[in-house]
Amino acid sequence: MELILELAAQTVQMFGVLVIAPFLLGITRKVKARLLRRIGPPMFQPYRDLWKLMHKEAVLAHNASWLYRVAPYCVFATTWVAAALVPTYSTGLIFSWSADLIAIVALLATGRFALALAGMDVGTAFGGIGSSREMMIASLAEPAMLLVVFTVALVAGTTQLSTIAAAFTEAHVGLRVSLGLALFAFVFVGIAENARIPIDNPATHLELTMVHEAMVLEYSGRHLAMIEAAAALKLTLYFSLLVCLFAPFGMATTDRSIAALALGGAAYLAKIALLAALLPIGETAVAKMRVFRYPIFLGGAFAAAALAVFLLFVSRGL
């Protein structure tokens, strides 16, 4: 019985993130449009887009290989699994121990690997440029992300997300310089990883600096739908991570009653909705960068994260 409940809790989370992901995208688009004094699409537009794409015929290039067709599922599956393993409304879900924070970062890397390969499959200049830049950005973002992981893990004494979240809700961690720096780095990394401005522009296909959209240029139909869904999931995942690592309050920890869980769920939804609204505000305020400015942007994140780790090592009280 207990097992079934546990499984149910896990399943709720797994499908929960899937369900809310397009909505978050809708929020950001809506807010952004309003900021630009447009009315903007309805908040549920992303669901409709996905549904439409799924019902369209997929057009493949003559020389597309099996990898091209498998990659979208692969990207989607890895992102989904990763997103499902980040605690959202409750800690200590049944499968939470199967992957820690490092593994989640690595799962996202697997998805990116598949997508970058897919970008090169047909043999176009656009696909190549996208893959090449995506991997360059990742190579700068991933170490910064891992240093953020280090920071958090060192403060909490674990890399297990559930434990981290529980520790941060219950124990008096307080405000720490390290965590502040880590948050700063995390936001930067999140922006880069989700192909948001100023690194990339998710709203356009035809810009010379495009990265993510160049990679998926040849995709259409259900494959594109998978990739889009994965992108939305990834954004959700980063929001969840941010919430889980830096603002875990409200999450159900030891108290596993329905009420506590419901409270956790509500808190989670509120928090990520807030983040989804904040993101376009930030995006509207800055301009897109040139490609070779990225290292400076991500280098800043790396430096902040490294500083956070060093501070922790030097003085564990900070």
Add this chain to the structure above:
Amino acid sequence: MTSISFDVAHLLAGSMLVLSFLLLYQDRITATLNVFALQAIMLSLAVAWQALIQEAPHLMVTALIALTVKGFVIPAALHRIVRRLGIHREIEQVIGGGPTMLTGLGLVALSILLVMPVGQGVSLLTREDLAFALAVILLGLLMMITRRNAVTQIIGFMSLENGLVLAASGAKGMPLVVEFSVAFSILIAFIVFGVFVFRIRERFDTVDVSALDRFRGERSDHS
């Protein structure tokens, strides 16, 4: 051992050393040859004196060989070579006479320094003899390396060998000294013969570097 025998041996050995210096000082081949002949004669006297005082008659043979071969035969042969080759005019010295003499003096000092501290187990005569012989040897070597002319170099080597014989004859009761001196004479004969036969080798070293390069076959190709 009486003092007179000691003094005579000392005198003879010392005069050999003086003659070595004279050899070093000479700058004409014919004069060098003559001085060398004189040194050889002096050597034979010294060896003969040793034969007397050591009562070792076989040393007389050595003295005789020194006298005939090195005192007369070889100088005469060398005179002929020199005339044949037309090099009787002057000697090419690598370094000037002054430095050579100074170096020579240094070598003598070194020989004395080396032999004199030797313990009392070795008799004084032997030690004195040894110091002179060592000096003669070193001066002979010095002569070999400061002269460019093959004939004078041979003379340097023979002078060196004179020093050896002097030392050997001073070593009381050493076996095979005679045989050694004979062997050395043959060796010198070979050298003289070599110079005589391979006239391409007028000199041990030649100013013409390109000729050498051809012989050694190493430098000519640039791979």
Add this chain to the structure above:
Amino acid sequence: MIAPLDAILWIPLVAVPVLALVTDYRLGAALNVFASFLTLAAGISLLFVERVRTDVFIIDDFNIYLVTLTAFVGFTTSIFSATYISHELEIGRLTPAFLRFYHALYQAMIGAMNVALVANNTGLLWVGVEVATLSTVMMVGIYRTPEAVEAAWKYFILGSVGIALAFFGTILVYLVAQPVLGEGLSAMAWDKLVEKGTALDPKLLSLAFVFLLVGYGTKVGLAPFHAWLPDAHAEGPTPISAVLSGLLLNVALYALLRFKIVLATNPETLDVGAIMIALGLISLVFASFMLYRRRDIKRLFAYSSIEHMGIMTFAFGMGGPLANFAGLLHMTMHSLTKSAIFFAVGHIAQVKGTQRIADIRGLSTTHPVLAVGLTFGVLAIAGLPPFGVFLSEFMLVSSTFARQPIYAIILVFGLIIAFGALILRLQSVVFGEAKGPIGKVKASYIPLFVHLAFVLIAGLWLPEPVVRWFRAVAAQLG
């Protein structure tokens, strides 16, 4: 029944006039092989009879294996030479008359080396070394090309000065011994000198050793007395290069070591070890660098001999049971390996018609067996396992580093520099696009591979008696 000791001395002595008289060069070569074989048989039987110790001759742990080694290499070289010279005759580099001379000198050299080895007398040792030197001088010049004459002349002049200095050293040793051991032969006998070593005057003994070091060091080929060695190896007939490197250098080193044993008994003498270390390291490093610019393949390996004599001298200079053992082993291994290399080089020079390294390429394509022989030989001499040279270098380097790290570092530096040069040349000769004639090798491969087999076996397993002899001598060397 002739005693083996007499046999090793008499067989070459008898062979000299016989060979000088035999006009047919084939018969001469066969007789040369036969005489060398008899010497080898005598040398081997020496191992099984009672050791001799008279006023004039001595057989002990030190020279017993060297005699056998000399006889063995002498024998294998005579086989190689027999097939080698017929080719030289064909291409007109030698005439039958010169071959008579050559074979006689060959036996004279072997005999002289045997004399030097078994002598229990400093003077006789000197005579042996000098006769061996002079006979090789003549063989070096046997081709009568300007280069050969020049090489022989250089060898002769430098050798003569060495002879003279070694003789002076010998006189000095006699002078030292005479007050203690009395006049006559006993003052020149090894065993007596060693017995009464502590009573000898240490100062004069040290002075004597300096002269012996320069004199015999010239024969050993230590830098800076080495100048004759590369040219003599390069210009003479290859069998002579093989015995020069394989045997004569050893005999000269043996002479030096005998004196070192005498000095080792007297603690008040000069620390000659330090001088030997210095000379050894100079030779090693110098020869290593010299290897790089060599264009003549025989000269290349001649410099490698200088390098290895440097290593041995260094080892004996270091002293101690391990280093001395390593030095003795290295002596043996080097003599086998280097002569094998010269066999291979001789074949190569004959089939390719040149000694220029640049003109020999891709040997593994044209002459695979020969390439294998050369490669194994060079790898062995470069100190790679599983060959015997590695064992000695292993002991030497490891034991030196624990005692004198600086020396070991210089040693390792020299070894790696030399290694680089040897491998560089080896690769250019053996590999790459083939160049030059592809004619068949006429001479016999047997000596080459027999030597390599011994070196290989020694690298993995040393027979017990050899180990015993080496350890006994190592203890004596101090």
Add this chain to the structure above:
Amino acid sequence: MVAVIALWCVAALAIVAASATILGRLAVGTPIIYAGSLVASLVALAAALAHLLDPHAAVATLTLPIGVPWLGTHFRIDPLSAFFLIVTNLGGAAASLYALGYGRHEAAPLRVLPYFPAYLAGMNLVVLADDAFTFLVAWEFMSLASWALVLADHRAPENARAAFIYLVMASFGTLCLLLAFGLLAGPEGGYVFATIRDSHPQPVIASLVLLLVLVGAGSKAGLVPLHVWLPLAHPAAPSHVSALMSGVMTKVAVYGFIRIIFDLVGELAWWHSLIVLALAGLTTVLGVLYALMQHDLKRLLAYHTVENIGIIYIGLGLALAFKANGIDWAAALALTAGLFHVLNHSIFKSLLFFGAGAVLTATHERDMERLGGLIHTMPKTAFAFLIGCIAISALPPLNGFVSEWLTFQAILVSPQLPQWGLKLMVPSVGALLALSAALAAACFVKAFGVTFLGRSRSHAAQTAKEVDRFSLSAMFILATLCLLAGVLPGVVIDILAPVTQSLVGSVVPKHAGPPWFSIVPIAESRSSYNGMIILLFLVISGWLTALFIHRFATRATRRSAIWDCGYPDPSTATQYSSSSFAMPIRRVFGTTVFDVHERIDMPRPGEMRAGNFQLKVFDPAWRMVYGPLTRLVDTAANRLNALQFLTIRSYLTLTFSALIVLLIVVAAWS
């Protein structure tokens, strides 16, 4: 018993090698030789595995009366050597199997066949050796055999150069090890490892030994800046040998390091680990960056080996740091991470080299700029190669991730280290490791993408044929192992337990306990990972998605021309190439890390000539270390060479001067 079996296997390999000199002339020789090697390797593998899995297995020793006369030759099997026997023979068996097919294409079998089994035998002997002499003989024998294999295609001048540099550096490394053993054995020559173990060396000696071993074993393993031979020599050899050199021999070098430092020296100061970690971190990042710049597939793989060696050494360095501070359980974790990576790398690097070899056989091309689209012509090879790429990029759920994850876990324990130097060094190394992991992924996207994906850039690539069954089965076996080690990491960690127990006196908690094969290196609250669950999750969610789409949406698919934003260019040259893929990263790191020479010749508007872009990337190790060294030797050789051309008189002067100097020495002494 196991020692005897292993030695018999070595003997069998030696016999196979010897018979290859004759059999190599026959057509049937090749399969017989490789089959022989395969059987011998498998037997040794089974024996070693049995030894390591047997909880009651005792350390086995064996002495043969050969080698150093009065010591004999010692062999020993303890958990460490058993583990490395597994690594060696697994690689050896896979390479033999692969070569059953691949070897048939060899132009000159006699240049490969005898040396291949000899090479395997050498590597096995290194692992078995229990005295310094045997160890070094085997070590150098291994170098020698692989040198011959590098020269298999001896006509190419660059191969000769590679072989030369390789052998010289190998020999240099051996001499360094020799010096280290000299220090450990002492002047009396206690070369047997048991003797060395009992003599506890002074701290100074231990430090010296560490430096020497770092250089000696490091030059074989490929630590920066001693790595330069590796990208030259590994690609030059036939591919199955490249696989062994990269996948196995570098591990034997790691074994040498572990054996000497952890086992023989034992007691080390904490700052020793600082050196190891610094070198390892540098190696990791530089290795992968150089790898990214390559366009020769095999050279890329070889450079990438340098990176992985760095990762392994990070684990070893951490283990040293923990051990020096007495935190044994953390040392066990770090060592486990390092050793796990040893196994992993040997598997996937062999796999990748096999793949590269298959490509080479099919297309006769190593240059990625002339490949492409092979996924269509060689689908099976492509699949296996892809698995290798994922594994080596440290992506879950394959094995590369597990070892890297363990390394990260060990890094995260490091705040417990008391020393400030380590407190600063360890997170830096962690950052470098993270950087290299991301770069590795980029590197293999490039390797796989340019080689197998896109459109064929040459006729050879277009007409390539899938390789034979033996090669494929070797690749697929290794790919399966990549997956198995990734989803069942607990099994490997348990296998490693006796090794860490014997070296650092502690083990990572047993993994028989936690359910579902998850691994818990420290405690459940701290961290855990379950590759099996992740894989299941991925498969299930992927399958669910596909099912959902196929059920509720459409499966309609249409083939069409490439869209490419409406401007498709039929020329295959317009695809992204290897160097253009690497360009962003080259720009980012170029100025500091590489010697990059770019020359762009761009026609002005209106000019009709073709544009030209030239790119040269050099390894700065050449400029900074090896260039000056070569010049030094060159200059010295040139200067000294004048001494060959002196006159006889000058030589006499030399003799005379030396005599005078010696006489002055005597005079001064007396």
